[in-house]
Amino acid sequence: MSAFAATFRRELALMWAGGGAIAPLGYFFGATMLVPLAMGPDRALLETAGPPLVWIAAALSVLAMLERLFQADLEDGSLDQMLLSPAPLEVIASAKGAALWVAIGLPIALAGAPVAIALQAPVERVPLIVASLALGTAAFVGVGLIGAALTASVKRAGVLLALIVLPLFAPPIIFGASVASGEEVFAAFSILGGCALAGAALGPIAAAAALRLQAE
């Protein structure tokens, strides 16, 4: 079995054992539930503000999952094993990212459908919102790998991790929320795809460079 497949399966099994997507989904639902409570149930207001807020909630849900991504590996010695293995660390990091996306990103994208409907998004736009969230969570995970790897050795890294990662979330948020709001859909969707690909390509490389330092 290749290193990618082995790491991918291990990560999925670990995340499943840790409750799967229940906690991040609950966070996602809880955060979006507060939106109409804060803004009032005005339909017209929600129609314009709802889809972008779904996007913000999705970004925060991914962010909340990043802190322990590499920290656990560093603490229990798995990271040393990964460094000893003949497979490049970049491959292992991208497998971890892929597993995180499958375990957390895709469920959040799917959960975007009921949430967007609850926030009064037009029903015909819901598939678009789900598709954009699927790409967007991939971009979030890609850059999130970098932040998680940089802060792996920091105790209580949550705030620092958010500070590092939030500026990197800016491009996918801009184009994703534009798709979700139905403005310039095709162009924004293409660039969002570009963000996801760039995150998937560059995230593991930078993360692996940082992880090598963490294990020294």
Place this chain on the structure above:
Amino acid sequence: MFAFLANPARFMAFSAWAAPVLFAGALILFATGIPWALFYSPPDYQMGDTVRIMYVHVPAAWWSMGAYAFMAGASFVGLVWRHVLADVAARAAAPVGAVFAAICLVTGSLWGAPTWGTWWEWDGRMTSMLVLFITYLGYIALWNSVEDEERAARLAAILCLVGAINLPIVKFSVDWWSTLHQPASIMRSGGAAINGEMLGPLLTLGGAYLLLFGALTLMNMRSAIFRRRVESAELRRAQS
């Protein structure tokens, strides 16, 4: 020149006189540039005297970006050639650049209130400057929270380079986004080519900010090197 200065002892000897010289140069340029900008340059035909905020605002914007480019270069050198001084330089420039970015944001806001009629507008430049400021804060926070100096330097260098890729993308996306969202409601008199009488004080103050940046960065580097020497001396004494 960089190879010559790469030796810490030579760097200390060089910076011992370079830092005060740069600082004195900055003071001279400020002393000529500020009165020139505030009293002897013409007011704008539309904005009147509020245009004088430009002389504080624009150089801060230039050199907050220049400082980040410098940090990215130093981080690259530090990562590739593992040079201690490059790490020290990148770290020393960060607080200066962050303060320049903050000055740029605050003065821009103060300038926007009388001329645009709003304290804040989510236009491309302001938004990307805000992202730059937050990137600076993340960089400084990462340096401070990793205890091992050498590891902190390398990690911060990676973050700096990632930010250097991110910032142009953010700039591009925000431009795209703000042209999409905003009607052309902002009155901008900056469209006209800048008057020669305004360019003089602007460039003078731009030079003043640059020299100030150089002087403060060198001083920060010197104090970081002194701190390291003290620490290693204490370590030696504790061991003996």
